[in-house]
Amino acid sequence: MEEEQTSCLLVLSEHRLDPGLANSAAPWHMVQHSLACDHQQFVELNQQHPIALLLLDLRGAELEHTQWLFELLQTFPGDLPVIALSDPQPTAELLTLLINTSNLQRILSEPDSGQVLDLVEQYWPSTRTSDSQRKRWLEARLAAQVSRFRSVFFDYTTMEDEQLSERFISALYRFFEDNDEHHLCRRYSTDHTLTEEGQANNFLWFIAKGEVVLRKGELEVARMGEGSIVGGMSFVTGERAFTTGVTCDTTDVIKLDRPTFAKVLDSDSELLPMFTNLLLRMFNRRLQKSIRTEVELQNTLSSLDSAHSQLIEQEKMAMLGQLIAGVAHELNNPVAAITRGSDTISQQLPALLNGSVPADSAELGMNILQHALSTPPLSTAELRRRAKEHGDRYPNGSDARRFVSMSLDNDSLWPGGKPARKPLKSAQLDTLEHYQRVGGFLRNISVCSERIAGLVKRLKHYAGQDSERPVQAQINDGIADTLAIMENRLKRYEYECELGELPELHCYPIALQQVWTNIIANALDAMEGGGQLHIESRYISDPEPVIEVVFADNGPGIPQEIQQRIFELNFTTKREGNFGLGIGLSVCQQIINQHGGTISLESEPAQGTRFTIHLPLQGNPLSPE
Amino acid sequence: MEKLLVLCVDDEREVLDSVLNDLAPLREHFTVDGAENVAEAKSVIEDYLKEGGQLALILADHIMPVDLGIDFLIDLNQQESTLAAKKILLTGQAELQDTIAAINRGGLNYYLAKPWSSDELQRIVKDKLTDYVLEHSSNPLPYASVLDSERIFGAVSKGRLDVSSTSI
Numbered sequence: 001m002e003e004e005q006t007s008c009l010l011v012l013s014e015h016r017l018d019p020g021l022a023n024s025a026a027p028w029h030m031v032q033h034s035l036a037c038d039h040q041q042f043v044e045l046n047q048q049h050p051i052a053l054l055l056l057d058l059r060g061a062e063l064e065h066t067q068w069l070f071e072l073l074q075t076f077p078g079d080l081p082v083i084a085l086s087d088p089q090p091t092a093e094l095l096t097l098l099i100n101t102s103n104l105q106r107i108l109s110e111p112d113s114g115q116v117l118d119l120v121e122q123y124w125p126s127t128r129t130s131d132s133q134r135k136r137w138l139e140a141r142l143a144a145q146v147s148r149f150r151s152v153f154f155d156y157t158t159m160e161d162e163q164l165s166e167r168f169i170s171a172l173y174r175f176f177e178d179n180d181e182h183h184l185c186r187r188y189s190t191d192h193t194l195t196e197e198g199q200a201n202n203f204l205w206f207i208a209k210g211e212v213v214l215r216k217g218e219l220e221v222a223r224m225g226e227g228s229i230v231g232g233m234s235f236v237t238g239e240r241a242f243t244t245g246v247t248c249d250t251t252d253v254i255k256l257d258r259p260t261f262a263k264v265l266d267s268d269s270e271l272l273p274m275f276t277n278l279l280l281r282m283f284n285r286r287l288q289k290s291i292r293t294e295v296e297l298q299n300t301l302s303s304l305d306s307a308h309s310q311l312i313e314q315e316k317m318a319m320l321g322q323l324i325a326g327v328a329h330e331l332n333n334p335v336a337a338i339t340r341g342s343d344t345i346s347q348q349l350p351a352l353l354n355g356s357v358p359a360d361s362a363e364l365g366m367n368i369l370q371h372a373l374s375t376p377p378l379s380t381a382e383l384r385r386r387a388k389e390h391g392d393r394y395p396n397g398s399d400a401r402r403f404v405s406m407s408l409d410n411d412s413l414w415p416g417g418k419p420a421r422k423p424l425k426s427a428q429l430d431t432l433e434h435y436q437r438v439g440g441f442l443r444n445i446s447v448c449s450e451r452i453a454g455l456v457k458r459l460k461h462y463a464g465q466d467s468e469r470p471v472q473a474q475i476n477d478g479i480a481d482t483l484a485i486m487e488n489r490l491k492r493y494e495y496e497c498e499l500g501e502l503p504e505l506h507c508y509p510i511a512l513q514q515v516w517t518n519i520i521a522n523a524l525d526a527m528e529g530g531g532q533l534h535i536e537s538r539y540i541s542d543p544e545p546v547i548e549v550v551f552a553d554n555g556p557g558i559p560q561e562i563q564q565r566i567f568e569l570n571f572t573t574k575r576e577g578n579f580g581l582g583i584g585l586s587v588c589q590q591i592i593n594q595h596g597g598t599i600s601l602e603s604e605p606a607q608g609t610r611f612t613i614h615l616p617l618q619g620n621p622l623s624p625e
Numbered sequence: 626m627e628k629l630l631v632l633c634v635d636d637e638r639e640v641l642d643s644v645l646n647d648l649a650p651l652r653e654h655f656t657v658d659g660a661e662n663v664a665e666a667k668s669v670i671e672d673y674l675k676e677g678g679q680l681a682l683i684l685a686d687h688i689m690p691v692d693l694g695i696d697f698l699i700d701l702n703q704q705e706s707t708l709a710a711k712k713i714l715l716t717g718q719a720e721l722q723d724t725i726a727a728i729n730r731g732g733l734n735y736y737l738a739k740p741w742s743s744d745e746l747q748r749i750v751k752d753k754l755t756d757y758v759l760e761h762s763s764n765p766l767p768y769a770s771v772l773d774s775e776r777i778f779g780a781v782s783k784g785r786l787d788v789s790s791t792s793i
Contacts, residue, residue, distance in 0.1 A: 019785035332717035333637050336740030343743055377638060380659045384669070398652045437646060444639040491636070491688050530691065555731070 007129045008049030009120065012037060012069070014086070020117040021055075028052065028124060035061050035147045039068055052128040054102075055120065057085045062092060071100040076327075079103035081126040081148030083119055085111050087305030099507075160280055165227030168274050169208050172254050175264050185254050188247045194230050195241035201234035205253050210251025214243040222289070223248070229282050236279070312587050316514055319584070320463055323517070326488035327459055334448030341441035341448070348434045348441075357431055360415065365435035367413045368406050372439030378405070381427045393423045402429045406436045458484045466508040470621040473509035475502050475547055476537055482516040483535075489524055492535055500538035502547055507621055512590045518584035519551045519611050526609065545617040546597075554608040563603060626767055628678035631655045631754070634666045634694065635686040635715070640739075644684065644715065647743045648750060654771050655681065655754070670707065680710040681757045684737075687704060687716035695724065699732035709761055711753035713737055715746075735739035 171262035242489040597615040660666035687694035717739035
């Protein structure tokens, strides 16, 4: 099928016209010809490209030269629409001729170059354009409009916020230039309220110059500078104003109510997309800002969290540092005893091994050694009492004491169970005492080594780290460890421990030891100079299975008014240099809470304080991190 | 010859036995006894005084259940009957402040740190006991065999000279 010819715009002109008319993208095919055309040429042209519109440029033309054309137009099948361009003062003759002989659509005298193209576009397609071309033209026009609309909308992406708002605001100013009878472009002085938080708002303010501060309550939320929109959200949604907006400087605004705003948007099709874009940007900036604030808050929170757990760790270390000093002293005693013991043994051994001891003394001596090695020594008080009993046989007090401290008053030690009938001489006691010393000090060394080993083991455990997951552990062990570590401090106090039989608890045992240490240390501090500490643990099965641990002291008690505050982080009654950092009880409470448990206290002035801790057996402790 | 008591107080039996063992050479001339706490020590001293003896030297640990060593020494210092006794603190853990207080109140003649060496302990105790017998014994000479013989002989001979010079 032969392709349909594009309709033709015939330009008969002696002048150079708008090059846009010859644009290949135009929906028409333009052909320009001088007025010195003739009938024959015209018909041929029409055959090649059906002429749909005639642009007749009669500027400076001699009428007689165009006679042929008017004759032709009169007979041209299907009135050909004509746009005529004329001199500024066209003659009546020409006008009559044009009107009477052609399908004149428009006559333009003294045209600008742009006006001609606009005019052609306005009359295209003409009645002589084919339906299919007309349809194509409409589609193309629509597509062009849509793309123009789109391009206007999306074009903004290349613009800065400031540029966009400036453009919009200048468009508004343009609109109100001669049209501001309501005085909507106005200037406010400082402290003028635009919107009021919680109140209805019917206006949209564009800040052309100056600054407006938005407050929520007392809190400053944002500062809106040049180009910003205030009242946007309440204006768009009809909700009450979210913030109070007050000018903080001399501020130029454009104040729009809804009808005016609609009028403004109607005035220019570019304004709606621009405004939409502007509003979107504004809300987006606000959203970004609040997200940033939220993120900052989260960061602050998590850094607070980590600072807090560092503080807990520091408290533990401070406590540990002080405990270590006590433990070092505690180790000192057995170390001293071992050192002295091994010295003594090395001094005593030669006397036993050089063969100078008579056989009967040696046998008794070995019994004494064995006995001293395997039996705890009598208390000093008991020794004195027994020595007194033997005072008649051993008038020398020192010999009597030596006699009983070797347990020679115990017949079973003597060979054959028969003690000597006569009191032993001092020299004999000297010899036997070598055996007693070796046995006794060997025993001392072994007892002290065990103590050191035990202490070191507990210390190792105590100073260790909890694993990340809770473990099954025996609470009583933790309490015993704590007491062992604190032995040095506890020495000066009477304490009794009633540790009941407990099931194992799913817990962080070392964290809990920190709790026991803190509470005991507090109790000891409270009972400065002596007192009684009672520690109790028991299993309670009803109504819910819990382990209860109680620490009761008979110190001065905690005054009623501060009982509520003692678990606060920064609350301390202690001065610097006291145990730990003084944040102990808040740490205790946290650790107990982690275990799903409770810590409570009862306290009576001058009666003492009683801390009760409940740890649920079916609890699932949270990670301390 | 006077009955002189050397008393050691330590709540840890192993330590106490070590100290007593180190002081065993003194038994010839002194009653060397041990107590496991302050209360017991007090009753031993009381009994000994009743029998006509004197407390010549007390060697006490500091950190003990119920009563602190330093407080005990200060306490002894405030009683006529035990004022003269030489007082030694044998400890690993007396607070500096407490120790200073004890010295200032005249309750302390010597501070011996744990762990101690036998030689050091014996030397200090001998030295302090020598002070004691020279100050309070009517006849220090017999103690010369177990204490600082040089100082005792020196003092005795000086005393004789003094006596003879006054008698002239």
